[in-house]
Amino acid sequence: MSADATSKERIAMRAAKEIIPGSIVNLGIGIPTLVSKFINSEDIFLHTENGLLGVKDIFEEDEIDPLIVNAGKLPVGETIGASYFDSAESFSMIRGGHIDVAILGALQVDETGCIANWAIPGQNILGVGGAMDLMAGAKKIIATTMHTNKEGQSKLVKLCTYPITSIRKIDVLITDLGVFQFKEGRCTLIELMPGVELEEVVQHTEASFEVNIKNLTNTVDEIF
Amino acid sequence: MNKVRGLKEAVHHVETGATVMVGGFGLVGAPLSLIETLTDHDATNLTIISNNLGEAGKGLGMLLRQGKIKKAIGSYFTSNREVGEKYHAGGIEIQLLPQGTFSESIRAGGAGIGGFYTKTGVNTEIAKGKETREINGELYSFEEALTADVALIRAHKADKLGNLTYYKTARNFNPMMATAARFVIAEVDEIVENGSLNPEEIVTPHLYVDALVISNKILSKEGVVS
Numbered sequence: 001m002s003a004d005a006t007s008k009e010r011i012a013m014r015a016a017k018e019i020i021p022g023s024i025v026n027l028g029i030g031i032p033t034l035v036s037k038f039i040n041s042e043d044i045f046l047h048t049e050n051g052l053l054g055v056k057d058i059f060e061e062d063e064i065d066p067l068i069v070n071a072g073k074l075p076v077g078e079t080i081g082a083s084y085f086d087s088a089e090s091f092s093m094i095r096g097g098h099i100d101v102a103i104l105g106a107l108q109v110d111e112t113g114c115i116a117n118w119a120i121p122g123q124n125i126l127g128v129g130g131a132m133d134l135m136a137g138a139k140k141i142i143a144t145t146m147h148t149n150k151e152g153q154s155k156l157v158k159l160c161t162y163p164i165t166s167i168r169k170i171d172v173l174i175t176d177l178g179v180f181q182f183k184e185g186r187c188t189l190i191e192l193m194p195g196v197e198l199e200e201v202v203q204h205t206e207a208s209f210e211v212n213i214k215n216l217t218n219t220v221d222e223i224f
Numbered sequence: 225m226n227k228v229r230g231l232k233e234a235v236h237h238v239e240t241g242a243t244v245m246v247g248g249f250g251l252v253g254a255p256l257s258l259i260e261t262l263t264d265h266d267a268t269n270l271t272i273i274s275n276n277l278g279e280a281g282k283g284l285g286m287l288l289r290q291g292k293i294k295k296a297i298g299s300y301f302t303s304n305r306e307v308g309e310k311y312h313a314g315g316i317e318i319q320l321l322p323q324g325t326f327s328e329s330i331r332a333g334g335a336g337i338g339g340f341y342t343k344t345g346v347n348t349e350i351a352k353g354k355e356t357r358e359i360n361g362e363l364y365s366f367e368e369a370l371t372a373d374v375a376l377i378r379a380h381k382a383d384k385l386g387n388l389t390y391y392k393t394a395r396n397f398n399p400m401m402a403t404a405a406r407f408v409i410a411e412v413d414e415i416v417e418n419g420s421l422n423p424e425e426i427v428t429p430h431l432y433v434d435a436l437v438i439s440n441k442i443l444s445k446e447g448v449v450s
Contacts, residue, residue, distance in 0.1 A: 051249075052392075052393055064445055067253070067443065068394055084390070086400060087249075087397045088331040088399075088400050090299040091327050092328075094324055095324055095343065125349075126300075127301055127302035132345045132348070133322050133325070134349065135343070136324075136343040136346075137344075166344075168343075221440060
């Protein structure tokens with residue numbers, strides 16, 4: 001696995017630890033999709049906005065049903081107790097506050113917790129999907145992303161320069177460098193990812209943040 | 225009343241300049257036989273209300289290539305890169321809505337509701353020019369309902385009356401679209417005798433459905449097959 005892929009898996013693994021048993025969870029496209037393989041509890045149900053509660057990962061070719069897909073249009077399976085519904089009902093669940101956790105990708109997050117993840121300035125805006133609805137309605141929002149973009153610029157910025165997804169703020173940001181909590185418009189680094197030093201986070205972050213790392217023991221297992 | 229039609233006869237209801245709702249999340253749950261039949265039909269200058277415009281050269285992507293789509297209203301057009309090329313060249317008008325707003329607008333259209341207020345996207349670029357209103361201390365923006373001249377939808381089974389059942393995630397936008405157009409054509413895998421569908425499993429009651437056609441396309445693991 002490449003260093004980049006390992007970092008993404010690590011982010012997904014850490015995100016899975018934010019999910020408590022009994023939760024209904026919606027996973028976005030990209031790193032969020034990887035989270036499902038780190039969810040062990042049978043008491044966590046995955047919701048996909050194209051109309052399925054009870055998404056199950058599939059691993060064998062013969063399990064594929066081309067008419068069962070997730071929001072990324074990838075083939076998935078159904079768990080015991082799964083249900084299908086139309087898109088209006090699915091988004092009623094989302095906007096109506098019935099989804100406990102949404103895990104989303106991000107292009108930028110600013111120091112107050114405002115997120116941009118649907119459009120790049122100067123490019124044609126031709127897709128928005130369900131991200132804005134999830135931001136408007138899910139009870140807890142976790143954003144997952146690599147800390148810097150391909151040009152090495154911080155994605156945790158002072159102010160989003162990309163169009164924002166919602167006026168509602170995210171709760172937690174998990175990157176390959178650390179875990180940040182957003183409360184009352186303030187950003188706090190609460191954890192470092194394995195092998196990461198605080199100086200490295202400071203060096204790669206444009207936003208101002210406070211540091212409140214309770215213990216230096218990482219919560220992500222050193223399995224890599 | 226016999227609602228069963230041939231594909232060609234059914235798509236005859238789509239006229240030049242019409243607004244047409246088309247079901248499907250990408251190709252999943254899209255009425256692929258009806259769409260292909262439309263490529264041989266002379267109606268053009270269409271406004272398409274559909275979550276996506278298929279994939280490059282597939283599903284609604286075929287109509288896009290033919291230049292028959294004047295405007296598209298949906299939530300995610302990036303899955304067909306040709307939409308971007310066409311848009312860039314000024315060949316298509318796009319109206320983008322968040323997916324939940326898109327589906328609710330169709331639901332509202334079918335339910336006789338003129339519009340609704342939603343928190344989704346309020347005070348962001350997507351809500352530019354839309355009315356904003358504070359309700360119980362929270363900001364909402366106003367969205368108008370969507371209706372169409374014709375809806376082309378995909379269901380699993382129909383009885384001869386036009387009652388419909390759906391299959392897995394191929395349901396998606398189809399049940400709402402069945403309610404929101406003046407003429408509704410349902411493409412199905414199978415048409416069964418009246419009375420053989422359990423009334424509890426019927427998702428779309430027959431009063432919404434004007435015509436039934438049998439599908440001749442299947443979305444398989446290998447792609448679209450006839």
